[in-house]
Amino acid sequence: MRYLPKSDAERREMLAVCGLGSLEDLYAHLPAETKLDRPLALPPGQSEYEILDYFKARAAENAAGYASFLGAGVYAHYRPVLCDVVASRGEFLTSYTPYQAEIAQGTLTTIFEFQTMICQLTGMEVANASMYDGSTAVPEAALMAMRITGRERVLVARSVHPEYREVLATSARNGRWQVATFGYDAASGSLDMADLESQLNRETACVIVQSPNFFGVVEQLKDAAALAHQVGALLIMVFTEAVSLGLLAPPREADIVAGELQSFAITPSYGGPFAGIIATREKYIRQIPGRLVGLTKDAAGNRAFCLTLSTREQHIRREKATSNICTNQALIALMATVFMSVYGKAGLRELAEQNLAKAHYLAGGVERRFDAPFFNEFVVPCRGRSPEAVNAALLEKKIIGGLPLGRFYPELANCLLLCATEMSKRADMDLVREALQA
Amino acid sequence: MNYPENYRYTKEHEWVCVEGDVGTVGLTFHAQSELGDIVYVDMPAPGTAVKAGETLGSVESVKAVSDIYSPVSGEVVEVNEILKDAPEKLNADPHGEAWLVRIRLAGPGDLEDLMGAPEYLAYVGS
Numbered sequence: 001m002r003y004l005p006k007s008d009a010e011r012r013e014m015l016a017v018c019g020l021g022s023l024e025d026l027y028a029h030l031p032a033e034t035k036l037d038r039p040l041a042l043p044p045g046q047s048e049y050e051i052l053d054y055f056k057a058r059a060a061e062n063a064a065g066y067a068s069f070l071g072a073g074v075y076a077h078y079r080p081v082l083c084d085v086v087a088s089r090g091e092f093l094t095s096y097t098p099y100q101a102e103i104a105q106g107t108l109t110t111i112f113e114f115q116t117m118i119c120q121l122t123g124m125e126v127a128n129a130s131m132y133d134g135s136t137a138v139p140e141a142a143l144m145a146m147r148i149t150g151r152e153r154v155l156v157a158r159s160v161h162p163e164y165r166e167v168l169a170t171s172a173r174n175g176r177w178q179v180a181t182f183g184y185d186a187a188s189g190s191l192d193m194a195d196l197e198s199q200l201n202r203e204t205a206c207v208i209v210q211s212p213n214f215f216g217v218v219e220q221l222k223d224a225a226a227l228a229h230q231v232g233a234l235l236i237m238v239f240t241e242a243v244s245l246g247l248l249a250p251p252r253e254a255d256i257v258a259g260e261l262q263s264f265a266i267t268p269s270y271g272g273p274f275a276g277i278i279a280t281r282e283k284y285i286r287q288i289p290g291r292l293v294g295l296t297k298d299a300a301g302n303r304a305f306c307l308t309l310s311t312r313e314q315h316i317r318r319e320k321a322t323s324n325i326c327t328n329q330a331l332i333a334l335m336a337t338v339f340m341s342v343y344g345k346a347g348l349r350e351l352a353e354q355n356l357a358k359a360h361y362l363a364g365g366v367e368r369r370f371d372a373p374f375f376n377e378f379v380v381p382c383r384g385r386s387p388e389a390v391n392a393a394l395l396e397k398k399i400i401g402g403l404p405l406g407r408f409y410p411e412l413a414n415c416l417l418l419c420a421t422e423m424s425k426r427a428d429m430d431l432v433r434e435a436l437q438a
Numbered sequence: 439m440n441y442p443e444n445y446r447y448t449k450e451h452e453w454v455c456v457e458g459d460v461g462t463v464g465l466t467f468h469a470q471s472e473l474g475d476i477v478y479v480d481m482p483a484p485g486t487a488v489k490a491g492e493t494l495g496s497v498e499s500v501k502a503v504s505d506i507y508s509p510v511s512g513e514v515v516e517v518n519e520i521l522k523d524a525p526e527k528l529n530a531d532p533h534g535e536a537w538l539v540r541i542r543l544a545g546p547g548d549l550e551d552l553m554g555a556p557e558y559l560a561y562v563g564s
Contacts, residue, residue: 286478
């Protein structure tokens with residue numbers, strides 16, 4: 001297919017076939033008030049040279065040369081060059097989604113590899129071909145739990161990413177289901193188990209928790225899973241920092257794992273596109289949303305890949321589909337797949353250890369708001385100065401500080417959420433520590 | 439294929455065989471042959487209340503997923519467990535071993551609207 005505008009000659013030819021004299025004749029049946037009676041207000045065309053100048057100028061506005069300690073769902077990790085090299089190959093880039101799936105064996109192979117790696121990472125038995133992002137994977141996981149349990153009440157921890165909870169609330173708004181929240185322990189920052197227990201009942205479809213949670217705290221999933229399972233509810237484990245899975249035990253206590261892969265070679269890009277995941281136990285496979293790639297044999301007995309269990313999906317099952325997502329985030333998920341292949345199991349563990357070590361170095365000597373174990377993010381109270389003032393002072397030293405938490409948690413209005421990754425340099429971390437001790 | 443005389447048949451291709459106040463419900467031979475290889479059967483849990491003409495569950499073949507409509511109103515009292523692990527039995531013996539659910543009838547009314555075997559055979563044109 002050519003993506004070029006048609007020439008005048010081609011337009012005339014097409015109009016002649018339709019028996020029309022001009023393009024205006026084609027729109028003659030439209031009411032006059034729906035037509036624009038002036039040209040679109042667009043700037044005139046520019047030369048290639050002018051366009052290059054324009055974009056160079058815009059690129060120069062980027063905050064180049066700044067160190068960042070901002071996490072909160074989007075993380076500054078190193079992107080191996082190989083990720084872009086593979087993902088920008090035409091075979092992947094231009095045919096990013098397989099409309100005639102079985103012809104695209106290469107694409108299906110990478111998706112199958114992706115699913116396999118996600119299962120290894122999460123300790124689950126099946127993973128789908130990816131979701132739009134972590135935030136949209138959460139309501140999909142909740143809907144899945146509701147289909148499995150036949151219940152319509154969702155309990156979500158306040159320590160789950162606030163914007164993920166907003167997406168969940170948006171999904172629930174026009175559905176029949178309800179979302180309630182339970183708190184976090186004021187001292188440790190981990191789940192308030194008593195609050196969870198008091199709100200759980202036989203109408204609860206699922207309990208949604210995040211680990212490491214929004215405050216960076218590593219949750220103990222075992223107790224939350226036991227409480228949920230006692231009343232027949234499922235446990236959904238959410239993650240925003242995929243690197244943590246290189247070190248932490250796979251969340252096998254969970255029934256569904258929903259998460260975000262931005263940490264795996266996906267650029268922050270103003271917040272997207274990212275890639276999400278949903279993984280679960282095999283017994284729930286028919287309730288998983290989205291597409292699944294399976295391994296099969298072709299007519300000649302050769303190893304081949306295919307889309308499988310498609311009868312769950314919208315293009316076959318219409319309004320009775322398990323979900324209205326019937327695509328996947330193939331190209332972005334491919335970057336994560338290459339990332340996982342580049343690092344491997346041992347490399348990912350080493351990467352996670354570096355994150356842990358640097359974050360704990362950064363936290364050394366400063367006051368922490370919560371005392372539970374943390375991975376690469378933690379909350380600090382700002383004394384004598386507002387979090388915004390601390391950030392402003394850091395910005396002068398070419399350092400992007402942490403996230404002021406007041407916007408999401410009024411009770412933490414004096415707090416900053418800080419993040420260190422393998423990219424954090426000692427000199428910058430020392431400057432941040434100084435700023436917080438001042 | 440034998441279409442038992444004592445079964446009643448629906449236009450949506452289910453059958454029901456009533457003994458006392460319990461109706462055994464299944465899918466017709468014609469339906470399974472149209473669907474092709476059946477790979478999954480989704481049934482309601484025992485205790486579920488169902489209404490005649492409304493969705494009872496679904497049956498999934500390699501080609502498509504089709505809803506199963508309840509021929510009668512009542513409460514599901516038993517689900518055929520063998521279909522969970524061996525859905526292909528629905529292709530092999532749809533009028534016998536591979537029944538779907540047993541429903542305790544809410545009343546006797548529904549059956550009169552259903553077809554007898556000769557009528558159903560004429561309906562499917564065989």
